Amino acid sequence: MKTxxxxxxxxxxxxxxxxxxxxxxxxxxxxxxxxxxNEAQDYFLANKIDMVLLSSAIEDHVEKEFTSFCLKHHPEVEVIEHFGGGSGLLQSEIYHRLHLKGKL
Known part of the structure; x- marks a missing residue:
């Protein structure tokens, strides 16, 4: 499996x-x-990203703008809003997205 x-x-x-x-x-x-x-955007453009996780304390407008930016430049990227709930929930969210994309 690829990283x-x-x-x-x-x-x-x-x-x-x-x-x-x-x-x-x-x-x-x-x-x-x-x-x-802004640093995240620069990194995103310079690297092949499979998944973007948006965590806590991000302003609503930044969340929307960053999501739009990512999808505009790489429509296949998965963007997950994760605001807590423990490690089990995080892994479940990731595996669920991978399953939906047929990558599991």
Whole structure:
């Protein structure tokens, strides 16, 4: 299985750190995190991202603009809004999206 590349955007540094740890715990997943949407956009354009996770403390307009940006530049990317609920919920959300895309 190919390694899935994740970009995580979140303004709460503690939660961002936890999400990075949880995603990177899977040997087939690789995540990079950002708290600044402009830096995240630059990284997104320079790298092949499979999934974008939007975490907590992102303003509504930033969430919408960043999602639109990602889908405009890479329509196949999966954007998941994850605002808590523990590691089990996060993994379920990711696996659900992979299943829907036929990647499982």
């Amino acid at each position: 899935l590349e994740f970009l995580i955007l979140g303004k709460n540094e503690a939660i961002l750190t936890i999400l990075l740890r949880l995603v990177n715990a899977n040997e087939n997943w690789n995540a990079v995190g950002f708290s600044d949407e």
